[in-house]
Amino acid sequence: MATEVIPTDASKLKSVAQIAEGTAYKPLPQKAEDGYVTAHAIQTIAADPQTLYTLWRNVEAFPRWQEYVVSVKELGAGKSHWVMGNPEDKDGTRVEFDSQIERDTPGERIGWKSVTKGVEQEGVVTFVPAENGRGTIVTLIQKQRVPGGAVGNAVAAVAKRGPKQIVIEDLRHFKEMVEAGEIPSVAGQPHGPRGVTGSVKEWMLGETNPTPPGSSEQR
Amino acid sequence: MKAVCWMGTHSIEVHDVKDPEIINPQDAIIRITKTAICGSDIHLYDGYIPTMEAGDILGHEFMGIVEEVGSEVKKLKRGDRVVIPFTIACGNCFFCKDNLWSLCDNSNPNAHVAETMYGYSGSALFGYSHIYGGYAGGQAQYARVPFADVGPIKIENDLSDESVLFLSDIYPTGFMGAQNCNISPGDNVAVWGCGPVGLFAIASAYMLGAGKVFAIDRFPERLKLARECGATTIDYSDDDVIIVEALRDLTGGVGPDCCIDAVGMEAHSSTLVGVYDKVKQALMLETDRPFVLRQAFMAIRKGGTLSIPGVYGGVLDKLNFGAAFGKGIHMAMGQTHMHNYLAPLLKSIEDKKIDPTFMISHRIGIQQAPEFYKKWQEKEAGMTKIVIDPWQDTIANPVVRVMERHSA
Numbered sequence: 001m002a003t004e005v006i007p008t009d010a011s012k013l014k015s016v017a018q019i020a021e022g023t024a025y026k027p028l029p030q031k032a033e034d035g036y037v038t039a040h041a042i043q044t045i046a047a048d049p050q051t052l053y054t055l056w057r058n059v060e061a062f063p064r065w066q067e068y069v070v071s072v073k074e075l076g077a078g079k080s081h082w083v084m085g086n087p088e089d090k091d092g093t094r095v096e097f098d099s100q101i102e103r104d105t106p107g108e109r110i111g112w113k114s115v116t117k118g119v120e121q122e123g124v125v126t127f128v129p130a131e132n133g134r135g136t137i138v139t140l141i142q143k144q145r146v147p148g149g150a151v152g153n154a155v156a157a158v159a160k161r162g163p164k165q166i167v168i169e170d171l172r173h174f175k176e177m178v179e180a181g182e183i184p185s186v187a188g189q190p191h192g193p194r195g196v197t198g199s200v201k202e203w204m205l206g207e208t209n210p211t212p213p214g215s216s217e218q219r
Numbered sequence: 220m221k222a223v224c225w226m227g228t229h230s231i232e233v234h235d236v237k238d239p240e241i242i243n244p245q246d247a248i249i250r251i252t253k254t255a256i257c258g259s260d261i262h263l264y265d266g267y268i269p270t271m272e273a274g275d276i277l278g279h280e281f282m283g284i285v286e287e288v289g290s291e292v293k294k295l296k297r298g299d300r301v302v303i304p305f306t307i308a309c310g311n312c313f314f315c316k317d318n319l320w321s322l323c324d325n326s327n328p329n330a331h332v333a334e335t336m337y338g339y340s341g342s343a344l345f346g347y348s349h350i351y352g353g354y355a356g357g358q359a360q361y362a363r364v365p366f367a368d369v370g371p372i373k374i375e376n377d378l379s380d381e382s383v384l385f386l387s388d389i390y391p392t393g394f395m396g397a398q399n400c401n402i403s404p405g406d407n408v409a410v411w412g413c414g415p416v417g418l419f420a421i422a423s424a425y426m427l428g429a430g431k432v433f434a435i436d437r438f439p440e441r442l443k444l445a446r447e448c449g450a451t452t453i454d455y456s457d458d459d460v461i462i463v464e465a466l467r468d469l470t471g472g473v474g475p476d477c478c479i480d481a482v483g484m485e486a487h488s489s490t491l492v493g494v495y496d497k498v499k500q501a502l503m504l505e506t507d508r509p510f511v512l513r514q515a516f517m518a519i520r521k522g523g524t525l526s527i528p529g530v531y532g533g534v535l536d537k538l539n540f541g542a543a544f545g546k547g548i549h550m551a552m553g554q555t556h557m558h559n560y561l562a563p564l565l566k567s568i569e570d571k572k573i574d575p576t577f578m579i580s581h582r583i584g585i586q587q588a589p590e591f592y593k594k595w596q597e598k599e600a601g602m603t604k605i606v607i608d609p610w611q612d613t614i615a616n617p618v619v620r621v622m623e624r625h626s627a
Binding site for chain 2: 190
């Protein structure tokens with residue numbers, strides 16, 4: 001798998017995030033080819049880059065805000081062990097793999113890649129100060145193998161979302177945790193009888209995906 | 220607890236459901252003392268707002284007593300009496316900080332649904348479909364309120380529930396509707412729709428310095444209340460009335476400086492175009508019946524401002540956008556930025572500048588809600604605003620008599 005598909009070159013990503021004057025817009029990588037999907041999400045988050053970098057670099061806290069992460073163990077030297085699956089379904093499918101942080105620039109970017117044979121995913125997140133004073137422009141790019149199955153794409157193997165939507169929801173939940181101190185949820189609230197159509201709609205709207213707990217400790 | 224549930228188009232049922240619980244640390248649980256049916260609930264009843272699910276608890280106008288608070292709630296405590304704004308806002312995002320509370324980034328768990336339909340998601344709302352978050356509503360005995368330190372306003376006076384209940388939506392919505400049309404002292408203002416939001420828009424327009432307010436509706440009781448607010452009324456069901464002409468005649472041939480659409484997506488019209496819209500909407504060929512917008516585009520004066528507090532949901536048809544462009548009008552719209560208005564409008568009630576109870580026509584118990592959704596949708600005579608006591612099953616005589624109401 002060619003690492004070059006994701007532009008891990010910092011200068012390229014920064015030029016997109018900062019929309020440099022007098023330059024042509026160059027789309028972020030977003031394509032599906034050869035069994036891989038590259039997707040991105042971008043959010044302006046009301047916090048400084050160093051704070052956001054520190055939160056993201058704390059890989060053991062990922063289950064608090066990222067969907068379908070059961071646990072993460074830091075193994076040292078940028079390596080970590082991930083258990084993916086639905087945390088609310090104790091008997092559900094679990095996919096385990098090791099991930100290695102390959103590029104780690106404090107306050108600016110983190111790039112990672114799975115190092116377990118058969119699991120093919122890699123990603124990069126960058127933190128660029130927003131010039132309008134609204135915080136930090138956070139860009140998340142992930143390349144994943146599709147279709148996943150138990151091997152290949154560890155996230156898609158357990159999540160009820162498309163590979164592009166997973167990236168969008170992951171960054172959204174990160175932003176919600178940082179800005180609001182919690183991740184909005186209606187899981188477990190009362191309702192009348194859903195019936196068949198109500199239940200189908202719930203599933204279609206993605207409401208059966210478990211919401212990560214979030215944490216106000218982050219504020 | 221008992222809750223009013225949407226079970227499908229034109230199907231409302233009261234069910235016994237489990238009590239709400241704290242889900243997130245900034246949640247509060249409210250024991251609801253009074254709640255109301257909103258005109259915009261009729262859009263749900265009629266099935267025109269997409270992404271409702273059978274079993275959804277309705278209601279976004281409610282108030283009550285704080286029963287329980289989450290671990291991160293600092294300002295509210297058990298026993299506090301509060302009114303809940305219908306929009307849910309985190310208080311910390313760019314939009315909240317900019318006082319655009321109904322556009323909060325972080326309150327909608329289903330933001331991706333709104334992004335698919337609208338590009339970006341606004342804030343979540345209580346009891347108003349899953350595109351707006353799917354939060355259980357307040358036509359129930361209890362409700363869970365997220366971001367409890369940000370939204371609810373404490374009521375620390377002895378005003379009755381009914382005096383302050385409408386701070387939850389319709390008074391701020393009518394007020395923002397008037398504020399959004401940039402009224403200069405002496406301006407002529409036309410208001411389409413004399414339902415609760417229209418009535419509050421009329422009253423608010425005068426508070427903001429309007430010269431004359433013209434109010435358009437077809438129901439005698441609504442037109443009467445509009446006149447009591449000081450408006451000159453126009454009954455569009457009168458065969459001799461042509462709205463655009465009426466407004467031209469009443470404004471010295473100029474047209475109203477400000478127009479307020481307090482009707483929204485389910486406008487009625489007796490004309491052929493009105494029938495065309497109804498058929499298309501029934502066939503799902505258009506989602507909204509934009510009859511008021513068409514009239515307002517024609518009636519508004521050149522360079523005037525059109526404010527739209529009425530709810531629109533989707534795709535509009537046969538809208539003469541050329542008229543809006545050709546006359547260089549301004550437009551402002553959207554869900555109400557509730558949190559800006561709670562404190563000042565509460566003060567206006569405390570200072571007796573307005574008594575919001577004037578529009579209440581019916582008081583009902585929770586088991587009467589299905590019957591009254593039907594009556595409200597059919598605009599049964601004399602029905603102007605329905606308040607629900609969720610702790611009573613039925614109220615034997617639900618009618619609040621109009622004459623008695625005003626002799627007090």
